[in-house]
Amino acid sequence: AVVLLIIFVGYSLSRFLTQADAGLLNTGEVIRLTLLKVLIALEVLLPIALFFGLMLGLGTLHHESEIVAMQASGISESRMVRAVVTLAIPLALVIAALSIFVRPWAYTQTYQIRSIAEASSDIDRIKAGQFYLTRKTADSVEAAMSDETAPGDKKTPRQEQKSQIGEDQERAIFVEKISVDQALDRIFIRTRIGKELQIVSAQTGDFIEQPGAQYHLLELKNARIFKRVDDGPDLIARIDHFTMNVTNEQPEPPGYKVKSIATAKLALSRRPKDRAEYQWRISTPITTLLLALLAVPLSRSRPRQGR
Template identity: 35%
Template structure:
């Protein structure tokens, strides 16, 4: 590798690592605050918070790494322009193509990592994070329930109130369960309750000595029943179709005929190429006049990133709804980015040739 390429890569690589670390720390802090608040409110077990935050950070890296690379290239090359180093390189006959080559060498392994993360790491993290959240948020997990207060599950609106909770045996004393169904509301009051099966996909609760009430939303056929012992099978919390799609493996998405699954697959497949093209687009966008300031181009830089990001999201929705054909589908965004990049490179190389004639 030539001296110029090594120099540009070194000047970009070090702030890139710092940028990724800062963005990861900010996102992890935000996620920790959110899930710690849920744990404090009794809607999430405290011992799974850090695991969930880890999976959420892994999911977010698909976006954080391309953002960090894009911004770092702009700021690093902007500093070289600000300090007239790029002017000196140009005056010494260094072709603009070598600047693009240096960023390409830096961005290719990062783009490959993002592609692998999007294809395999992200769905794995989604599936594990969902399992942890559902196992912890289930109404039957007494580790996060608080006594003498209404413990409301926001996923299904179910409410549990217990006078006493024995966390060693998993038994709840003087318990009230409110479950609002689509056609009727069910109310259970019992002296004691315990977990028979904590599996969130098929939750089972045993009730001892109490009453149950069934109140119809329409009609007057309300029912009341007393019992000595009752086995209660609660309605499990089902993941949304969008979440199941994000957690599905890439192989399953390939075999699916659903347009939404095809859109999700194209999104994963295009992340690596989009990361590479976005880094290369940062090269012409970083160009500033000497002594003008390396932050003077942040507005167009931010606009370009917003256009690329939201255009990809819009195309994904259009493909999922059948309003945009699968070919090119989401690949239209990298295609447009490639065309724009080709024009920038041709312009820079042509200007350099004219200048040295």
Template identity: 35%
Template sequence: MILNRYLTREIGRPFAVILGVLCVLFGGYSVASILSDAVSGLLPAVTIMELTGLKLLIALDVLIPISLYFAVLLSFGRLYGDSEFTAMAALSVRPAQIARVVLSLAGVIALAVATLSLVARPWAYRTAHTITWQGATSLNVNAMQAGTFYTSEDGERAIFLTHRAGPGTPAQDVFVRRKLADHTEVIFARLAAPLQQTTADGKNQVYLTDAHVYEIDPVNPQNDQILNAQGLILDPESAPGAAPAYNPITANSTDLIWSSVPRDIAELQWRLSTPISTLLLALLAVPLSRTRPRQGKYAKFGQAILVYAGYYLLCTTARTWVEHGMISQFPGIWWAPALLGLVLLLAMTAPHLFSRRHKISTSNTPLSLGAP
């Protein structure tokens, strides 16, 4: 029990640090990728934070396995470098005992990854898509500034303010272009002021002074109309368009089980493979971390990065092949984890085979965990 707690603590500390650093880096990248929408007034700051949190939740089923993989590599590399594993071997601690500690810890983390991948990840995708869709059909008019074209993400609306003192104040020489069901509407107004009261559904309305409305029919030009109004109330947030198309990444895992569509099969297999990858990568880090005493805990990092990059590339390639029907449901993407399992088997059995030959040719010395 003392050994188990010690090894778990040695793995847990770098795991928490690495996962925290990766979350901060990914969160910063996510904020930067959507910050332009907040600056241009399309999305409020609260929505930006919601989308960032959802994207981080989506990425956890990838960030957690890689964090555990490098945590085991880092902690065991230090134990090898400080000859602590050599001391454990002198106390009759066998490699199987150490592997069981890693397997137990990785098993608990793999269950959490499975929950994230099968339940939390599709929910986060659905919520993020809903927020993005709503953002594509709305504009935060109170935050707009002069001299910038504001377009919705779906391209259905564009607004330009020529002069404005600041957010929430009246604007001069306003241009609005909206694509409606059967025609395009172009509005030019001398003055536009946001109304203080919003509608029942929380939308902001704008009062236009000296407005000129041009309704353009691209099919039948004879139906074009021009309307001049001294005063006009405009809702720049037009009715939402069609709901987002079906995407398997937003579907419930239970619904994907009964589907025979290649895209659904690839998505389900990807979700199921993440906990398996967590276990395999954590166990593979054990033989990869073997170093000579005082060699340094970072000695195998380059090799470990290449192994992970190759495995991730194989998984994504296999997923793409299944999505496009290039590979059937079986083997599907399972050949990639199977290949990693084969590499793990060879990495863990090769030192034992070498030790048997060494024992036959020399003496019956016990296996040293510090051997490279």
């Protein structure tokens, strides 16, 4: 079990560290997601570990003719089966608890962590020297051109942007260097909302977090701006001081996720996916007992046959 657990932890860490390297997760989220992933995997790893453990143990007894000696001393095979079942039943109960109660809780926590990570600001998680791309469909996407003006500049009617409902939003960010005091050097940001395209580049900048506000602020110096709109002329500008609003998104509820639903609710559901998830949770303790019983005949070997 320990070997399987180490292999699985290494596999999970490699996946989450890849996302952390891309700025999608921080260190704390990687650790928590890995631990939750291990909790979820225990319902599969423990039955497999029991099966191989029984195979190895009983196979050794057959190879060393210990089973023959035990049978000669009056210990029947049914008694050995009872011993195996006695060992498997407590483990099956543990696995039932993991599958029925721990599994939905762990998935709920996983979805919440993912939601918080996705709601975090793009600039706050960006790594220097690599492109960072995000895509999402917003129910309401507000362009911030009305606030993205140089001090003293007069706002034009086009800078008062209306909400765009259901538009796909894509943002690509590149920062060449981030100093120790979190100052940004050589910034490139391309934002596409529907058919509108905005490209901003700047020599230096600072990211100002505003935890209680609707937006974080990205202050850029010596910025160059290109904006293309679907129903009007393109905009090209060079601004000494340019402020962008970066939406301070709140974590959204994960919605209906089958794996996070309580087992009691799944038992009453008629949806095929819900029924499949319910049957999986119920089957894991039964599978544990079946694997333990299956290990008894599979571990048999003839004298001098080898393992």
